Amino acid sequence: MKRRKERPPFYGLMAEFDNPTDAVAATRAVREAGYRRIDAFSPYPVEELSEAIGMHRTNMPLIVLIGGLVGLIGGFGMQWYLSVINYPLNVGGKPLNSWPAFIPITFETTVLCAALAGIFGMLALNGLPEPYHPVFNTPNFALASRDRFFLLVESRDDKFERAETAAFLRSLGPREVTDVEY
Amino acid sequence: MSTIDQPHDDAGIHVTPFPVIEPGHTFGSVTDKISALTLQRRTPIWWFIAFGLSFALANVLLFSIAYLVLTGIGVWGNNIPVGWAFDIINFVWWIGIGHAGTLISAILLLLRQSWRTSINRFAEAMTLFAVACAAIFPLFHTGRPWLAIYWLFPYPNTMNIWPNFRSPLMWDVFAVSTYATVSALFWFVGLIPDFATLRDRAKSKPFKIVYGMLSMGWRGSARHWARYEALYLLLAALATPLVLSVHTIVSFDFAVAQLPGWHATIFPPYFVAGAIYAGFAMVLTLTIPLRVLFGLEDFITMRHLRNSAKVMLATGLIVAYGYMMEAFTAWYSASEYEGFMMKNRIWGGPYWWAYMLLILCNVLIPQILWLRRMRHNTLVLFLVSLVVGVGMWLERFVIIVTSLHRDFLPSSWAMYRPTLIDFSTFFGTIGLFLTLLLLFIRFLPVISIFEMRTILPQAEVKEEEAA
Numbered sequence: 279m280k281r282r283k284e285r286p287p288f289y290g291l292m293a294e295f296d297n298p299t300d301a302v303a304a305t306r307a308v309r310e311a312g313y314r315r316i317d318a319f320s321p322y323p324v325e326e327l328s329e330a331i332g333m334h335r336t337n338m339p340l341i342v343l344i345g346g347l348v349g350l351i352g353g354f355g356m357q358w359y360l361s362v363i364n365y366p367l368n369v370g371g372k373p374l375n376s377w378p379a380f381i382p383i384t385f386e387t388t389v390l391c392a393a394l395a396g397i398f399g400m401l402a403l404n405g406l407p408e409p410y411h412p413v414f415n416t417p418n419f420a421l422a423s424r425d426r427f428f429l430l431v432e433s434r435d436d437k438f439e440r441a442e443t444a445a446f447l448r449s450l451g452p453r454e455v456t457d458v459e460y
Numbered sequence: 461m462s463t464i465d466q467p468h469d470d471a472g473i474h475v476t477p478f479p480v481i482e483p484g485h486t487f488g489s490v491t492d493k494i495s496a497l498t499l500q501r502r503t504p505i506w507w508f509i510a511f512g513l514s515f516a517l518a519n520v521l522l523f524s525i526a527y528l529v530l531t532g533i534g535v536w537g538n539n540i541p542v543g544w545a546f547d548i549i550n551f552v553w554w555i556g557i558g559h560a561g562t563l564i565s566a567i568l569l570l571l572r573q574s575w576r577t578s579i580n581r582f583a584e585a586m587t588l589f590a591v592a593c594a595a596i597f598p599l600f601h602t603g604r605p606w607l608a609i610y611w612l613f614p615y616p617n618t619m620n621i622w623p624n625f626r627s628p629l630m631w632d633v634f635a636v637s638t639y640a641t642v643s644a645l646f647w648f649v650g651l652i653p654d655f656a657t658l659r660d661r662a663k664s665k666p667f668k669i670v671y672g673m674l675s676m677g678w679r680g681s682a683r684h685w686a687r688y689e690a691l692y693l694l695l696a697a698l699a700t701p702l703v704l705s706v707h708t709i710v711s712f713d714f715a716v717a718q719l720p721g722w723h724a725t726i727f728p729p730y731f732v733a734g735a736i737y738a739g740f741a742m743v744l745t746l747t748i749p750l751r752v753l754f755g756l757e758d759f760i761t762m763r764h765l766r767n768s769a770k771v772m773l774a775t776g777l778i779v780a781y782g783y784m785m786e787a788f789t790a791w792y793s794a795s796e797y798e799g800f801m802m803k804n805r806i807w808g809g810p811y812w813w814a815y816m817l818l819i820l821c822n823v824l825i826p827q828i829l830w831l832r833r834m835r836h837n838t839l840v841l842f843l844v845s846l847v848v849g850v851g852m853w854l855e856r857f858v859i860i861v862t863s864l865h866r867d868f869l870p871s872s873w874a875m876y877r878p879t880l881i882d883f884s885t886f887f888g889t890i891g892l893f894l895t896l897l898l899l900f901i902r903f904l905p906v907i908s909i910f911e912m913r914t915i916l917p918q919a920e921v922k923e924e925e926a927a
Contacts, residue, residue, distance in 0.1 A: 299922045305682075318682040321487060321657075322913040326921045328686035338690035342698070357625045360614060369624055382631035382709055386638040389702045393642045393695060397649055400691040404684045406652075407676035414679065420660035422680045423653070425487030425913075 288459050289412035290315075290432040291443055292419075293452035298324050301427035304450035305330035308431060311446065315435035319413065319428040327427075337403065338396060345395020346388050353387025354380055415459045430458065478763035480575045481915060485758065490912045494905050495661045497754055503902065506753060511898045517891020524885040525600060533603045535881045541867040542860075542876035547601040549856040550886050552710055553738065554594035554893075555636065556731075556852065559703055560739020561587025562643060565650075566699035569692075574915050575767055578759045581908040582750075582901075583743055584647045589896040590742075591640045593889040598632075600885075628712040635709040642702060646695050649688075652678050653910040707732045714859065720801035721863030724789060730782030734852060737775040737822075740768050741848035748842045750901065759907055762836060769835045772826060772848065779855075780823045797868065805862040810875060814858050821851025 295301040298320065305318050305327060318327045357380040361367070366374050401407070413419060413430060422428050429452070431443055447455045481490075528535050538545045561583035568576035602608045609615065612633045614622050623630050655675035662668045678684070711731035714722035744765065751760040790802035806815050825847050828834045835841065861876050900906070913919055 298919065299925050302921045303925065319680045320682065320685065321491070321680060322653075322910045322919060323685040323689045324682070324919075324921060325686075325689070326923075327682040331682050333683055333686045336687045336690045338687055338694060342691075342694045356614065360622045361625060365620060365622055367621075367624075369626055372626060376626055379626040382628075382705070382712070383625060383634045385705055386631075386634040386702075389698050389705075390638040390641060393645060393698050396691050396694055396698075397645050400649075400687050401676070403687055404681075406678065406684075407673075409672065409677045411677060411679055419679075423657040423660045423678075424491045 288433060288457050289415075290430050290434075290438075290458045291440070291447055292413070292416045292456050292458050293429045293447040293450065294416075294418060294454045294456070295427040295429065295452050296425070298327070298427055300451060301429060302326045302330055304429050304447075304452065307450055308429065308447070312437050313431050313435050313443075315432035315438075317413075317430045317432075319419075319422045319430070321421075321423055321425060321427075324427075338400060341399035342392045342396040345399075346392035348395070349388040349391025350384060352391065353384040356387075357383060412458055412460050417456055418454070478761050478766065480578065480761065480763055481912065482758040482761065485916060486918070487913050487916065490759075490916065491657060491661075491909055494759075494907050494909045494912065495658055497901070498658060498903055498905060499661055499663070499667070504753070507898065507902060511895065514891050514894035514898055517888060518895045519888075519891070520884050521596075521888020521892050524881050524888050525596070527881060528600060528885070529605075533601070535879060536885075537876060537878045537882050539874055539876065541872050541874055542864045544860055544864065545876055546878055546882040546886060547597040548713070549853065549860055550889065551594045551597040552731075552856045553853050554590045554597075554889065555639075555710060556707065556735030556738045557742045557849075558587040558590035558594065558639075558643070558739065559707060559732070559735035560743050561585070561590075562639075562699050562703040563736055563739065564743070565646065566696040566703065569696045570700060573767075575763055577911045577915050578756075578761075578907050579743065579747060579764055579768075580911070581647075581650065582747065582906050583739075584643065584650065585897065585900045585904075585906075586739075586742060586746065587643050588640075588647055589893050589900075591636070591643065592896070593893050595636065595640070596889060596892075597885075628709065628716045631709045632713055635706045639702060639706045642695070642699060646699060649692065649695070650908060650911075651904065652676060653680065653688075654905045654908060656680065657909050658905065704732055707735045719863055720790075720795070720797040721805065721859065724786060726782055726785045726789065730779065730785075733775045733778035733782065734855060737772060737779055738849060738852035740772045740775070741845040741852070744768050744772070744841055744845035745849060746897070748838050748845075750906070754901070754906070756907070759912065765838060765841055766835050769829050769841055769844075772845070773829045776822060776826045776848070783819070783823065801863060801866065804866055805858060809862060809866065811858065811862045811865070814854055815862070818851055818854040818858050821847045822855060825851075 293304060295304065301318060301320065302324065305316065308316055309330060309332060314332070316331050318324075318331055320327055354377075358375060358377075361376075361380075362374045368374075372379070413428075416428065418426060419428065429447070431438060431447065433440075437443075444455055536546065538547070561580075564576050564583040565580040565587075569580075599605045599608055602611060610617055611623065612630075614625075623633075652675055655671050656678035659668055659671040659675050662671055708728040708731070711727035715724060715727040717723060747760055747768075748765065751757055787802055787806070790798040793799075803809075806812060826844055828840070829844060834844075865876055866873050
């Protein structure tokens with residue numbers, strides 16, 4: 279059984295880079311060295327960075343598909359149920375289940391539910407809104423939304439040893455390596 | 461060979477004369493310049509003047525609507541046979557303008573057009589405000605808008621009856637409300653990382669708190685970005701057919717009816733093209749002054765203006781083809797009523813001047829954009845975009861009024877004259893639109909900051925060094 283680590287007094291170690299290439303190279307090195315509880319922060323989406331921390335695919339397409347199917351079945355089902363079962367009404371002699379006329383609304387509800395599922399799914403998976411997070415304690419972290427790139431190794435990582443990890447991070451050529459407090 | 465559009469360097473290699481962003485910018489300079497517009501720079505005096513005027517105009521709208529609700533629909537010029545007039549003309553006009561925003565943010569994203577980046581945020585805001593203005597018209601045309609929810613949405617009520625789902629008007633309700641919802645969320649999702657930037661840049665506590673709450677604690681984690689980017693692409697893929705469906709369904713409001721002048725299969729594509737045409741005209745009308753007033757020429761370059769002009773030219777030709785096909789179909793159908801409608805519309809009827817102005821504004825004048833010199837002259841572009849805006853309004857006027865005012869029975873023929881309240885409501889919505897837009901450019905980043913960072917050359921990871 280894995281030894282349960284005591285909660286360390288700080289959240290992790292953060293290395294700061296000033297260009298995406300160094301950040302990606304460092305992240306790959308850290309992952310190759312066996313660290314798993316890592317994360318990277320960048321001012322714009324860097325696909326290589328997401329790959330480097332081991333995130334190869336997302337569930338977003340599946341969530342959007344499920345949302346779309348719910349909207350499709352729900353939208354058509356609603357019109358069919360209301361027009362055929364709940365209150366059958368002869369409109370201009372058209373059949374009660376005039377399905378071609380139900381398609382436009384079905385399409386709209388499909389798109390609506392797919393988009394809503396995607397947006398709320400993205401927020402939920404990302405754990406947002408989350409007003410407080412320890413990484414905000416990093417000095418200079420305000421620059422993560424401007425022009426700096428950060429690499430985090432969490433103290434919960436099995437391989438994490440403060441001095442050793444800090445030395446390793448320093449060897450990757452960052453501007454700075456700092457503690458991240460809770 | 462052209463020298464302005466396609467210059468070549470000494471080696472004969474094509475170089476881009478108008479980059480999507482002027483050279484020399486860094487992540488920092490892009491961030492600072494755009495966020496300074498909302499955070500540091502003092503509100504310019506022109507903003508107060510423009511806001512005062514727009515807000516006054518928006519109050520005219522408020523007054524017109526209050527008068528309408530207190531008095532009744534009779535304050536408008538609508539009559540029988542022209543039961544649908546300014547309300548639907550303005551509705552279609554506004555919703556069409558909105559479409560360019562979605563086109564820029566979604567369709568051009570899927571087509572990997574990087575020039576969309578510096579105008580998409582602004583165009584999406586335009587979409588949102590245009591849809592808000594559009595929604596006012598059908599809502600108040602119901603006369604008692606507080607009851608509209610019962611007419612418009614299928615909710616269980618004491619009468620146990622439901623709206624007619626076979627009606628294009630019902631489709632329209634679903635299309636427009638879906639469009640408004642998805643556009644608003646798409647816009648908000650795009651703003652989240654920029655809210656984080658503003659939160660981190662803001663000096664004063666209230667701004668920090670407000671932007672902080674709006675950013676929802678965004679921290680730029682690579683995990684978050686991966687899901688965010690996947691979602692952004694999926695939303696673009698959803699918004700693309702959505703925007704086409706919305707104006708298609710708007711055109712069904714007419715095309716499904718059996719009225720000569722409306723009952724035409726060309727309507728869906730011709731309406732969609734017209735929407736994009738009017739929308740790009742509005743984008744140009746707004747960005748040409750904005751980039752000068754805010755000093756954004758580095759980010760909204762001649763490339764953007766030129767490309768928008770080309771889109772206008774192309775969609776304008778599709779619209780011109782639509783006019784031609786309408787006339788051709790009327791003749792080819794050999795239907796007495798279709799033939800009469802077309803003749804009455806173009807030269808025989810009392811609204812011939814509207815049709816002629818429409819052809820002048822939408823078909824003839826914009827052809828000067830074929831000339832490169834004209835495309836590159838911002839004043840000319842600005843004027844042409846205004847002309848197209850007017851032309852597209854006239855198009856809806858022509859389609860609606862000239863088709864309705866001559867009914868099948870000559871005994872029910874009548875003229876339509878808009879009233880003062882018709883005009884004050886219409887110009888009032890322009891005031892509302894500009895008010896919202898001015899608030900937007902003052903308090904939110906007008907250009908997507910994080911997407912601007914991605915188009916900088918230094919944004920790319922150099923694989924040979926990172927390996």
